[in-house]
Amino acid sequence: MTAAGLASVGLVAAALFSAIAALAGLAGRSRAARRLHHAAMIAGPVAGLGGSFVFLAWRVAPLSLGASPLLFHAPLVVDRLSAFFLLLLHAVSLMASWFGAKYTEDEQDTYPPRLVLPLTAVFVLSMQGVLLSSGVASFLLFWEAMSLSAFFLVMADGEEDSRKAALLYLAIAQFGAGALIVGSGILGAGSLFATFDTLATSVGLLSPGASTLAAVLVVFAFASKAGLAPFHAWLPEAHPRAPSHVSALMSGAMLKVAIYGLLRFTSVCWPDLPAAWGTSLLALGLATAMVAVIYANIAREIKRILAWSSVENIGLVFTMFGFQLLLRREGWPVLADAAQAAMFMHLLAHALFKSGLFLGAGAVMHGAHTGKLEMLGGQANRMPRLSVAVLGLCLAGAALPPFGSFVAEWMLLQAALTSLGTRNAHVVIASVAVLVGMAFVAGLAVFAMVRLFSFVFLAEPRSAQARAAVEPAGSLGRPIAGLAAAGLALGVLSPWMSPLFPVKLEVLGPSLSAGPPSSGPSGLWLAPALAAALAAALCLAWLIRRSPGSTLRTRRSHTWDCGQPIDATMEYTATGFSAPVRFFLRDIVRAEKHLVFRPVVPSNPWIRHGQMEFRKAGGILGRLYFPVARLIEDVGGWLKQLQNGVIQFYIALILATLLLTLWVAL
Amino acid sequence: MNPALLTTVQVVVVVTFAPLATGVVRRVKAFLQGRHGPPVLLPYWTLLTLMRKEMVLSTSTSWVFRAAPYVVLATALLSAAVLPLVARGGIAAPLSHMVVVAGIWMLGAVFLVLAGLDSAGAFGGMGSSREMTISAFLEPALIVTLASFALASGSSTVDGMLAIGGRGLLSRPWVLPALASLGLIALGENARYPVDNPATHLELTMVHEAMVLEYSGPYLALMELASMVKLAVFALLLVNIVLPAGLLTTATGIVALAAAPLVTAVKLGAAMVLLALVESSMAKLRFYGLPEYFFGSLFLGLTSLALGLFAGWL
Numbered sequence: 001m002t003a004a005g006l007a008s009v010g011l012v013a014a015a016l017f018s019a020i021a022a023l024a025g026l027a028g029r030s031r032a033a034r035r036l037h038h039a040a041m042i043a044g045p046v047a048g049l050g051g052s053f054v055f056l057a058w059r060v061a062p063l064s065l066g067a068s069p070l071l072f073h074a075p076l077v078v079d080r081l082s083a084f085f086l087l088l089l090h091a092v093s094l095m096a097s098w099f100g101a102k103y104t105e106d107e108q109d110t111y112p113p114r115l116v117l118p119l120t121a122v123f124v125l126s127m128q129g130v131l132l133s134s135g136v137a138s139f140l141l142f143w144e145a146m147s148l149s150a151f152f153l154v155m156a157d158g159e160e161d162s163r164k165a166a167l168l169y170l171a172i173a174q175f176g177a178g179a180l181i182v183g184s185g186i187l188g189a190g191s192l193f194a195t196f197d198t199l200a201t202s203v204g205l206l207s208p209g210a211s212t213l214a215a216v217l218v219v220f221a222f223a224s225k226a227g228l229a230p231f232h233a234w235l236p237e238a239h240p241r242a243p244s245h246v247s248a249l250m251s252g253a254m255l256k257v258a259i260y261g262l263l264r265f266t267s268v269c270w271p272d273l274p275a276a277w278g279t280s281l282l283a284l285g286l287a288t289a290m291v292a293v294i295y296a297n298i299a300r301e302i303k304r305i306l307a308w309s310s311v312e313n314i315g316l317v318f319t320m321f322g323f324q325l326l327l328r329r330e331g332w333p334v335l336a337d338a339a340q341a342a343m344f345m346h347l348l349a350h351a352l353f354k355s356g357l358f359l360g361a362g363a364v365m366h367g368a369h370t371g372k373l374e375m376l377g378g379q380a381n382r383m384p385r386l387s388v389a390v391l392g393l394c395l396a397g398a399a400l401p402p403f404g405s406f407v408a409e410w411m412l413l414q415a416a417l418t419s420l421g422t423r424n425a426h427v428v429i430a431s432v433a434v435l436v437g438m439a440f441v442a443g444l445a446v447f448a449m450v451r452l453f454s455f456v457f458l459a460e461p462r463s464a465q466a467r468a469a470v471e472p473a474g475s476l477g478r479p480i481a482g483l484a485a486a487g488l489a490l491g492v493l494s495p496w497m498s499p500l501f502p503v504k505l506e507v508l509g510p511s512l513s514a515g516p517p518s519s520g521p522s523g524l525w526l527a528p529a530l531a532a533a534l535a536a537a538l539c540l541a542w543l544i545r546r547s548p549g550s551t552l553r554t555r556r557s558h559t560w561d562c563g564q565p566i567d568a569t570m571e572y573t574a575t576g577f578s579a580p581v582r583f584f585l586r587d588i589v590r591a592e593k594h595l596v597f598r599p600v601v602p603s604n605p606w607i608r609h610g611q612m613e614f615r616k617a618g619g620i621l622g623r624l625y626f627p628v629a630r631l632i633e634d635v636g637g638w639l640k641q642l643q644n645g646v647i648q649f650y651i652a653l654i655l656a657t658l659l660l661t662l663w664v665a666l
Numbered sequence: 667m668n669p670a671l672l673t674t675v676q677v678v679v680v681v682t683f684a685p686l687a688t689g690v691v692r693r694v695k696a697f698l699q700g701r702h703g704p705p706v707l708l709p710y711w712t713l714l715t716l717m718r719k720e721m722v723l724s725t726s727t728s729w730v731f732r733a734a735p736y737v738v739l740a741t742a743l744l745s746a747a748v749l750p751l752v753a754r755g756g757i758a759a760p761l762s763h764m765v766v767v768a769g770i771w772m773l774g775a776v777f778l779v780l781a782g783l784d785s786a787g788a789f790g791g792m793g794s795s796r797e798m799t800i801s802a803f804l805e806p807a808l809i810v811t812l813a814s815f816a817l818a819s820g821s822s823t824v825d826g827m828l829a830i831g832g833r834g835l836l837s838r839p840w841v842l843p844a845l846a847s848l849g850l851i852a853l854g855e856n857a858r859y860p861v862d863n864p865a866t867h868l869e870l871t872m873v874h875e876a877m878v879l880e881y882s883g884p885y886l887a888l889m890e891l892a893s894m895v896k897l898a899v900f901a902l903l904l905v906n907i908v909l910p911a912g913l914l915t916t917a918t919g920i921v922a923l924a925a926a927p928l929v930t931a932v933k934l935g936a937a938m939v940l941l942a943l944v945e946s947s948m949a950k951l952r953f954y955g956l957p958e959y960f961f962g963s964l965f966l967g968l969t970s971l972a973l974g975l976f977a978g979w980l
Contacts, residue, residue, distance in 0.1 A: 529761060547717065557722050
């Protein structure tokens, strides 16, 4: 069989397995049906992973997988861009399903399987559909199916807070979907049944104003789905609420599908967006990342921290997208290619480590029955194998060498450094912003990831339930370890990863002086060299430890605490750990601190109980969303005065309408 | 000379002289404070004694606590291998890319912080919180400062940046604020005055020492050696930017090898006397006064960068 044949068989099988899993999941009460569901959920991504890998590695030409009247006759098509995202989606969904097979069985009481199982399958199927669609109508259909299945999954546990989060998500998702439908309608000259090929020609017939309006609508739709500020409010509410393997799919894959939509529509319809778009997306992306990373340091619940970190990473992706757009428009294609390569590298790296971290959060919460940092701790002694995997994922999340996320950051920073030599004011200012902003975000991202790992895994457990936790079953731990290994391999083996990407991966050479940069030998081979050097340095450190004359004698004792026995109440708390961040950035955070003191004995005011409370001042909801909602309510209330119940007034209105119509018509 | 040999010689020389540097700075500080001070060779004996001592591990700690000394020392050794300290153009020099160097230092800081938190004491947590804050907020300053050097020298590897060392600085005076910023970063990264007090008797004011409080025996020796190497690395780097003389290259003959330790010792000694003078002439900053320090450093780096970009346009 040819490579093209293999690829199409794999991808079609992946979609079919998802459909089978959805049907089997409907009969979720029966054990056999559940087993069939889990088998299909794992078999699908395996086939999809194989199919997209063959497609990418053998450089197969764009491929049609067949059309159906159900999908409005637009064929399912795969090209390099969609194949890359299919690879990413199937890598994430394979690990999430593997984890989910055990997790959903164990958590049946919280998440009813008859709801969660079919919806998860539909969710995966609709993401596959979005990536394969070549027609606008089928794209929109799958897009809506994706949003709606995610909506129901967010409120799967039936709690009040989950319902609220899900409704907030639904409101923003539907607002975005509406913008997308209107935008596509404008692009297709009123028809939603165009294919992307015909769209490319019909957009040329639009007036510049209409084209810009459509661009604004479409970019808004994808940006709000991906979680770009100020449309990110739903993300930190909704992502933590879903079952953990669904959170992994949402953060790891769904956000990337939104980025895919952005890339697809902009490359088809607006291959020459003006540079101002690049600048604005870059600025919005950097602002998103900077604010989100601060909140990732303030949040006190594992999955909430991870959700804020997702907002931060989406911000970085938009920064990279805007930067490459700007560089291309200003006439620096080599630099633009480097920034674009960094974006794709970051997309894949983030998909791997963030889904791994969400699965890790699920495993910890499964064992310790809480996700609150102030109640966790000490899990490294209770779950040693899980802690190794999660430490790897946290280091990847902190963009530290030698993980794939570090390589992505390296690519971008080298492109920004080289851009300093372009002598183009627009480009130079953007590169300085990228350098400073990325470094700020990188520093605080390390802070957030270190805090996340430490307060879950290190020191003494802070509650009885955390003390009683045990290592999760292998079928929960192995997918997490697999994702950590994949994130490491992505960095260490990056020179050999190029065939899997839609663009050529490269780190520009270190020379800045050459003026206009040339596409010289890629610096990417430094990534494996760095990993090897790190390994060699570790060996050297081990040799120093084992040098002749040193002792191996070890004794265990408790931590020194000024002569007192030590317990978990003496430990630093997660809130205290990030206090400097809150204090240094208090003008951005604007938390309200409330201190209440009550004397133990009324006569002595010095011996007292203290109580401290932090309240976040509203956030984006309070500062932007609610004022807008109030404004709409006020306008509505003012308009309601028309409805005053006086019949004469209504007749006057009808007369006025009639006269106005006549005046307009004649 | 063979590039592999250059890197090897550099690592050996830096690691050998690192304890001496710490000894010199302690002795000079004691002299400036009117004390006699410990002998300059004391750090060697301290390390050797620690290696022979029984180790006490806290029952609260996990494998992370036992892994941290290796990673922290490995990152210090790696930065001693890649940066141009004793030799330029060694086999590891391409890895001295500024982003990589920042990443390596951050990796070491991360494991130091994890180890401090793992001991479950309040002191470790306090030190870790402060160390993480310093590392995180110095990151933008570090990147911008190195970017100014990259702009000036046309190379984003630190090895290449030395091309403008010494007299080159005078023809590009706009790099001088970045040099000052690098000095501030060096003090912050190495837990010296005015960010941290390396010789305090009060755990509450410590940063670095609070994190390694629970270490003893050989692991403490590794941690101490790592911080000594890091101090020597920063000192030699700063000296080499101002005075890049006496560096080994692939062109130098084998005879220069004998002179290399001597040159390094002189450079380190000069840097340590200067460090002792700086530390004796200023007070430690309040921790919550540090944002001014961080943003001052960032501002100096940005000034250099802006001036450099304007100079390039003219």
